[in-house]
Amino acid sequence: MATIYQVSELAGVSLATVSRVMNNNARVSEKTRSKVLAAMAQLGYRPNSIAQSLASNRSNSVGILVSELHGPFYGDMLAGIENECRAAGKHVIIAAGHSEEASEIDGIEFLISRSCDALILHVEAVSDDYLIKLAAGNIPIVLINRYIPQLADNCICLNNELGGYLATKQLLQQGHRQLAYIAGPMWKSDAKDRYAGHLRAMAEYGVTFNPALFAEGDFQDSSGSACMQQLLAKKLPFTALVCANDEMAAGAIEVAREHGLQVPEQLSIVGFDNLILARYIHPKLTTIDYPIGEMGRMAARWVLKHIYQHQALALKHLFEPVLVCRESACALNV
Amino acid sequence: MATIYQVSELAGVSLATVSRVMNNNARVSEKTRSKVLAAMAQLGYRPNSIAQSLASNRSNSVGILVSELHGPFYGDMLAGIENECRAAGKHVIIAAGHSEEASEIDGIEFLISRSCDALILHVEAVSDDYLIKLAAGNIPIVLINRYIPQLADNCICLNNELGGYLATKQLLQQGHRQLAYIAGPMWKSDAKDRYAGHLRAMAEYGVTFNPALFAEGDFQDSSGSACMQQLLAKKLPFTALVCANDEMAAGAIEVAREHGLQVPEQLSIVGFDNLILARYIHPKLTTIDYPIGEMGRMAARWVLKHIYQHQALALKHLFEPVLVCRESACALNV
DNA sequence: TAGTATAATGTAAGCGCTTTCATTTATAGC
DNA sequence: GCTATAAATGAAAGCGCTTACATTATACTA
Numbered sequence: 074m075a076t077i078y079q080v081s082e083l084a085g086v087s088l089a090t091v092s093r094v095m096n097n098n099a100r101v102s103e104k105t106r107s108k109v110l111a112a113m114a115q116l117g118y119r120p121n122s123i124a125q126s127l128a129s130n131r132s133n134s135v136g137i138l139v140s141e142l143h144g145p146f147y148g149d150m151l152a153g154i155e156n157e158c159r160a161a162g163k164h165v166i167i168a169a170g171h172s173e174e175a176s177e178i179d180g181i182e183f184l185i186s187r188s189c190d191a192l193i194l195h196v197e198a199v200s201d202d203y204l205i206k207l208a209a210g211n212i213p214i215v216l217i218n219r220y221i222p223q224l225a226d227n228c229i230c231l232n233n234e235l236g237g238y239l240a241t242k243q244l245l246q247q248g249h250r251q252l253a254y255i256a257g258p259m260w261k262s263d264a265k266d267r268y269a270g271h272l273r274a275m276a277e278y279g280v281t282f283n284p285a286l287f288a289e290g291d292f293q294d295s296s297g298s299a300c301m302q303q304l305l306a307k308k309l310p311f312t313a314l315v316c317a318n319d320e321m322a323a324g325a326i327e328v329a330r331e332h333g334l335q336v337p338e339q340l341s342i343v344g345f346d347n348l349i350l351a352r353y354i355h356p357k358l359t360t361i362d363y364p365i366g367e368m369g370r371m372a373a374r375w376v377l378k379h380i381y382q383h384q385a386l387a388l389k390h391l392f393e394p395v396l397v398c399r400e401s402a403c404a405l406n407v
Numbered sequence: 408m409a410t411i412y413q414v415s416e417l418a419g420v421s422l423a424t425v426s427r428v429m430n431n432n433a434r435v436s437e438k439t440r441s442k443v444l445a446a447m448a449q450l451g452y453r454p455n456s457i458a459q460s461l462a463s464n465r466s467n468s469v470g471i472l473v474s475e476l477h478g479p480f481y482g483d484m485l486a487g488i489e490n491e492c493r494a495a496g497k498h499v500i501i502a503a504g505h506s507e508e509a510s511e512i513d514g515i516e517f518l519i520s521r522s523c524d525a526l527i528l529h530v531e532a533v534s535d536d537y538l539i540k541l542a543a544g545n546i547p548i549v550l551i552n553r554y555i556p557q558l559a560d561n562c563i564c565l566n567n568e569l570g571g572y573l574a575t576k577q578l579l580q581q582g583h584r585q586l587a588y589i590a591g592p593m594w595k596s597d598a599k600d601r602y603a604g605h606l607r608a609m610a611e612y613g614v615t616f617n618p619a620l621f622a623e624g625d626f627q628d629s630s631g632s633a634c635m636q637q638l639l640a641k642k643l644p645f646t647a648l649v650c651a652n653d654e655m656a657a658g659a660i661e662v663a664r665e666h667g668l669q670v671p672e673q674l675s676i677v678g679f680d681n682l683i684l685a686r687y688i689h690p691k692l693t694t695i696d697y698p699i700g701e702m703g704r705m706a707a708r709w710v711l712k713h714i715y716q717h718q719a720l721a722l723k724h725l726f727e728p729v730l731v732c733r734e735s736a737c738a739l740n741v
Numbered sequence: 742t743a744g745t746a747t748a749a750t751g752t753a754a755g756c757g758c759t760t761t762c763a764t765t766t767a768t769a770g771c
Numbered sequence: 772g773c774t775a776t777a778a779a780t781g782a783a784a785g786c787g788c789t790t791a792c793a794t795t796a797t798a799c800t801a
Contacts, residue, residue, distance in 0.1 A: 122520055125758055127458055141482075142483075151501070164521050420750075422752090422787095435750085
C-alpha cells in the first residue's frame with residue numbers, strides 16, 4: 074500500500090501538500106493539486122484511515138447501540154443510519170444491548186473504547202442519570218426513542234402518546250365502544266405513553282375505560298397471546314382491541330382465531346409500529362406507523378451536523394406517527 | 408484521557424512494560440504487573456484503540472457487507488457475527504450492498520479503506536472473478552452463502568440443494584403428486600440449487616416435473632403473488648406448491664386465499680428460510696430452516712481463527728438445512 | 742565465586758498521517 | 772523595479788501506541 078510519503082515523492086511536493094489536497098482544506102494551487110492527484114492515481118493511493126484518525130483525533134466512526142440486531146425494527150433503524158453516514162464517508166460500528174442494563178453499559182463502553190466520534194443509542198435499561206452523566210463526558214450522544222428533558226436536544230423521539238391516541242380514535246370512530254387494551258411493559262416510557270394516548274382518546278369520546286379490559290404484556294408476541302387469553306377468560310364483551318405493538322397484536326390475533334373469533338368482523342384489532350410483519354399476518358394489520366428508519370436517518374444527521382460540521386442540515390426531534398389502515402379493523406356492525 | 412505514558416510514570420516503569428501488561432504477551436513480573444494495573448485503575452486508563460491499530464497494523468475490526476440491513480434475514484446474520492466478534496473484543500463495521508454490483512464493490516472498498524482486518528461478505532451481484540482477485544489481495548475475506556471452488560476454504564454455505572430436496576420430499580411423502588414450484592431468480596446460485604433439489608426429489612419419487620407448473624420470481628413477496636396468479640391462471644391442477652423462499656410463499660398464500668383456496672386443505676405450501684415471519688403468517692408456514700445466525704457466527708469464527716489466532720476453534724463450511732413442520736402443508740386427502 | 746543462561750525491563754524507532762509555524766513564491770501597489 | 776502583503780509550500784513535531792533490540796537483574800551451574 075502506497076503511503077502519503079510516496080505520493081509526495083512522486084509528485085515532487087511535501088507531505089503537507091499531499092495532505093492538503095486530500096483534505097482540500099487549504100489553498101493549494103491548481104497545478105500542484107493536479108500533480109498530486111495524478112500521483113495518487115498512479116500509485117493507487119488510499120489514505121490510511123487509522124493514521125488519519127490518530128493524527129486528527131477524529132475516528133470518523135459513529136457507534137450505534139441497539140437492543141437487538143435481528144428483528145424487524147432495528148434493521149430499519151440501522152439501515153437509515155448507515156445510509157446517511159456512509160454517504161458522508163463515516164462508518165458505523167454496531168453493538169447490541171439486549172435491553173439489559175449491564176449489557177447496555179458494556180456495549181457503550183465498548184463503543185467508546187473504539188474511539189467513536191459520537192454514539193447513537195437506542196437504550197432501554199440504562200438510567201436517565203447514567204445517560205446524563207455520559208452526555209456530560211466528551212463523547213456526544215444522541216438518543217432514539219427516549220426523552221430526557223435535560224438532554225432534550227439529543228433526543229429523537231416518536232410521539233407515542235399521539236400514536237396511542239390515533240389507534241384508539243380510529244376504533245372509536247368506527248363505532249366501537251367496548252375496547253380492550255394490551256399494553257407493553259409499563260416501566261418503558263413508550264408503553265406508558267401509548268397507553269396515555271389510549272386513555273385520552275377514550276376520554277375524548279366519553280367512553281369509560283374498563284380496567285378489567287386491560288392487560289400488560291412485554292411487547293413479545295407470546296405475551297400478546299397470553300394477554301388475549303386472559304382477556305377472553307373474563308367473558309367480558311369487547312368488540313375492539315388495541316395492542317401496544319404489532320407483535321403482541323399478532324399473538325392476540327392467533328388466539329382470537331383459535332377461539333373462533335373472526336377478525337375484524339367480530340373483533341377489530343389495531344397494532345402499533347407497522348413492522349413488515351404487519352403486512353404478512355392475516356388479516357393485514359391496521360396499525361400505527363413508526364418511522365424508525367427516518368428517525369435513524371435523523372439521528373445520523375444530528376451527528377453529521379454537530380460533530381462533522383455539516384451545517385446545512387435541518388433537524389427534527391419529534392416524529393408524528395400516522396395511522397395505516399389495513400384489514401384488521403372495521404366499522405362495528407350494530 | 409490518560410495515556411500509556413502517564414500510566415508508566417505513575418507506576419514507575421517504562422512505556423514498554425505498560426504495553427506488555429496490556430497485551431500480556433511477554434513475561435512481566437507479578438510485582439510490576441500489579442503496580443501497573445493499579446496505576447491504570449487509578450487513572451481510569453483506557454488504551455487508545457486507534458493508536459494501537461496504527462502501531463500494530465491491526466485494526467481489530469471486521470467489515471461486514473450484507474445486501475440489506477433491514478429485513479429479517481440479515482439481522483440474524485449480523486447478530487451472530489456481532490456476538491462472536493464482540494466476545495473476542497473485535498468490532499464490526501457494517502455496510503449494505505443492495506444486491507447491486509456497483510454498490511457492493513463500493514461497500515467493499517469502503518470497508519477496505521477503513522482498514523478492516525478481514526471482510527465477511529454476503530454478496531450477490533459481484534462476479535466470481537472479482538472475489539477471487541479480492542481474496543488474492545492482502546485482506547482476507549469470507550463468503551457467506553456463496554460457493555466459489557477456488558475459494559472453498561473461505562466459503563460458509565448452506566446446502567441449498569438439500570433444502571430444495573427436503574421441502575419437496577415432504578410434500579411427496581404426504582402423498583402429493585401434482586407439485587408447482589415458484590423459484591427465485593435463477594441467476595442466483597441458491598435459487599438454482601434449491602430448484603435442483605426439487606427436481607431430484609421429484610425424480611426420486613418418479614414424479615415427472617411439469618414445466619407449466621414452474622414460475623420464476625425474485626424472492627420478494629410481490630413476485631410470489633404474481634407467480635401464483637400465473638400458475639392459477641393456467642387452470643392446471645396442483646395440490647402442493649414449493650416456494651424457494653418464505654416471502655414468496657407469503658405472497659402466494661395471500662393469492663391462494665383471494666382465490667378461495669384453503670391452505671393447506673386444498674393446497675399445501677412449503678417455504679424456505681424459516682424467517683420469523685414464517686411463524687406469523689397464517690397458516691404458519693412449513694418451511695426449511697436456514698441457520699443464518701449460526702452461519703454468521705461461523706464466519707466470525709473463521710476470522711477469529713485465521714486472523715486473530717484463536718487456534719482452538721472448529722470450523723464448519725457446509726450447513727445442512729432442516730425441515731420445520733408447521734401448518735401450511737398436510738397430507739393429501741384422497 | 743565467577744561465568745553463563747535467562748528473565749525482566751528499558752530505549753527508541755517507527756506506524757502514516759495532520760497541523761503549526763516558518764519559509765518561499767506570487768501578486769499588487771506605487 | 773521595489774516593497775508590502777497574501778498565497779503556496781515545506782519542515783518538523785507530534786498523535787498514543789508496539790516492538791526489535793539493548794541493557795540490567797536474577798537464577799543457576801560448576
